[in-house]
Amino acid sequence: MLNDTNDFLYPEKWLSKASTGERVACELRMRIISGLIESGTTLSENKLAAEYNVSRSPIREALKVLSNENLIRLERMGAVVVGLTEKEIEEIYDVRLLIETFVFERLVKNDTAQVVRELTKIFEMMQIAIKYKDADEFALQDVLFHETIIRSINHSYITMIWNNTKPVMESFILLSMRMHFNEKYDDLSRIMKNHELYIDAISSKNREIMIQSLHQNFDDVQGKVDDLWMSQQMLSKAREQEKE
Amino acid sequence: MLNDTNDFLYPEKWLSKASTGERVACELRMRIISGLIESGTTLSENKLAAEYNVSRSPIREALKVLSNENLIRLERMGAVVVGLTEKEIEEIYDVRLLIETFVFERLVKNDTAQVVRELTKIFEMMQIAIKYKDADEFALQDVLFHETIIRSINHSYITMIWNNTKPVMESFILLSMRMHFNEKYDDLSRIMKNHELYIDAISSKNREIMIQSLHQNFDDVQGKVDDLWMSQQMLSKAREQEKE
C-alpha cells in the first residue's frame, strides 16, 4: 500500500509502546530521509491520513514533530518537504560536535566512572550486533552511545537539543548502516576504534584524545553521507521500476 | 477569570495572527516562568480547556510545545510543571553562549555588512523603546537582536536550536524587563553598551571584543535572574493576598 517492496522503513520493534502519531512520525521521517518522499513534495493531512488509515489527529502530531526537526515546513496550505541534503547532514553533525565538546568539558569536572561503565556496556552490545550482522541494532546502540554521553551531565537544555536532533540522526545512521553493513567491515572496525577512543578520552579525561575522536567522527560522517546518497539513488531507482 | 489582577501576561499585540494553540502556549509559558503556576503542579488538558474556554485540541498543541521547551513533562496522567529554576536559566544561557560563539566563528568568514546594518537598526529601536519606557518592546527587540545574529548564518540546525530556546528566553527577558525597567536605568545603559559591543565585534570581526561582550552578557543574566526571583516573589505574594 505505502510501498510495495518495503512497507515499513522504521523498525517496528522500536515502536512497541509508541502512539500512532509517533509511529507515523518515525515512518514519515524515514521516508523523507531515505528520499522515498522527495524534497519539495507537498504533504496534505487528509491524504496522509487516508494513506496511513488513521485520522488527522495523529497525522497533525507527526507533522508538528517533523516540522520541529526541520524535515518539513508547515505552510498555510500543506506541509512542504525540506528533506536532508548534504548541507543539513553537515549541520546536524556541527551540532553534535558542538554539544559533545561542551559535554566533555563538563564531564571532566566530575567522576566519569559510571558513564564509562555504561559506555563500555554499549560498546560490547555493538560488537555483538556486528557479530550477528544486525545493522538496526548496531545503529540503535551507536545512537545510544552518544545519547549516554550527552545525558550524563544532566543539562536540561543540552538534553533538549539532543532530543530534537536525535530522531533525524538515528534515521540517518539507520539507513546508512543498512546500506553498507554487510560489505564494509573495515568501516565498522574504524567506527568501533573510534568509540573505543571516546571511552578512553572520557575515562582518562584527556582532551587531546577527545579532539582526536571527534575528528575521526567527521571522517565517519563523510562515509555515511556517501552511503545515504547511494541509498537514495537505489530507492529512487526502485521507485522508477515500480512505476513501469 | 484566569487571574483577577492580570488577565494576560503575554502581550496580546504580539499574537495578532497566532492560532489559539499558540496563544495558550504563550500564556501558559508566561504563567509558568513567572511562577504563577508553581513547579510540580499537574496540569490536565480538560481543566485547561475549561479554564481557557477552548477545546482540548489547542491545549494539546500548547502542551506539546511547552514540553519541547522543557517547561513541563508530559506524563501518563497529566502534565507536570517543571518550571524555570536558576539552574535552568543558567543552562539556557549556556546554550546561547554556545551557539553565539559558533555563529561568530561562521560570521567572520563572510561579509557582515548586512547583518551589522540590521543590528544597528534594532539597536536604535531599543533606544526608542527606552525613551518611551516600553519594557515589552525593549524585550522584543533585545530578543530580535540575538535572533538576527543567529539566523544570519543560515544554519538550519542552529536556527532550530534557537527556535526551541527562544520562547523561554523571550518570556524570561520580558518578565525581567517589566520588573526593573523603570528603576534601573544603569542596567539598561549597560545592556545597551553591551549590544554596541556585539555590533563592534561583528563589524570588526574581532574575536577579543566578541568574547568580552559574551562575558558581559553573563553579568546581565545574573541581574535578570535576580529580577525573575523578585518577580516570582511578588506574584506569589499577590496570589496570597488574592486568596484572603
Add this chain to the structure above:
DNA sequence: ACTATAATACTTGTATACAAGTATACTCGT
C-alpha cells in the same frame, strides 16, 4: 480496624464533525 475488590470519575489518544479560509477551475460576458 483493615484489606481486597469493585465502581466511579478522571486521564489521554484517536476519530469525526464543522467552520473559515484559499487556490483552482469553470463559466459567462465582452
Add this chain to the structure above:
DNA sequence: ACGAGTATACTTGTATACAAGTATTATAGT
C-alpha cells in the same frame, strides 16, 4: 480569444465524541 467573477473542491484550525486505560474512592468481607 480572453478577462472578471463565481462556484467548487480543497486546505487547515477547532470543537466534539468516543474508547481504552488508570487512579481513586467506596464498599463489602473478615
